[in-house]
Amino acid sequence: MGFRKGYTLLEVLVVVAMVAAILLVSLPRLLWILQTFYVKSAASQMAMHIRFARNESVTRKIDYRIVIKNRTAPLKPNTYLIECDPQEDMTFETVPNFTTNLPKGVEILNSAVFSSGVAIISFNSRGAATSLVGSPPYFIQIRSVNGETYQVQVQLTGSVQINKV
DSSP states (O other): OOOOOSOOHHHHHHHHHHHHHHHHHHHHHHHHHHHHHHHHHHHHHHHHHHHHHHHHHHHHTSOEEEEEEOTTOSSSOSEEEEEEOTTSSSOOEEEEEEEEEOOTTEEEOOOTTOBTTEEEEEEOTTOOEEESSSOSSEEEEEEETTSOEEEEEEOTTSOEEEEEO
16 A cells, blocks of 8 residues: 555645635735725825825925815715916816825715815915814824724814824
């Protein structure tokens, strides 16, 4: 009797069952980690775009603003975009490549800076932040379906911070 080559069907089925059991146990945790990554990166990207708008307003000496639409906005919810006023006549133009949709399962929550689902934070040529609604600091909360929440905070001076809530 010599050595056999290969595996029996029973051995293969046992290995497949063990892999399936491990995946079944670890999949919910993997999805949780993925949603946490999505909400954290969405908050970081929003903060980076707000800093960009402030920096451009100071550099170019014209007003910039970020228009944020939360989950209750009637058109294009959970999005934001950057606009500038190049003619300085209050006719803002959308800055190309800075319209952002949040990932699926991530939403912008309502807060004091929103009116009818929309918040507009403007930056003047000195970098100061203002909004028509609310008073500084301005808070934008971003939440994932697993409840993980981050808060983007914009100070009157235009500085931006991210905090886990």
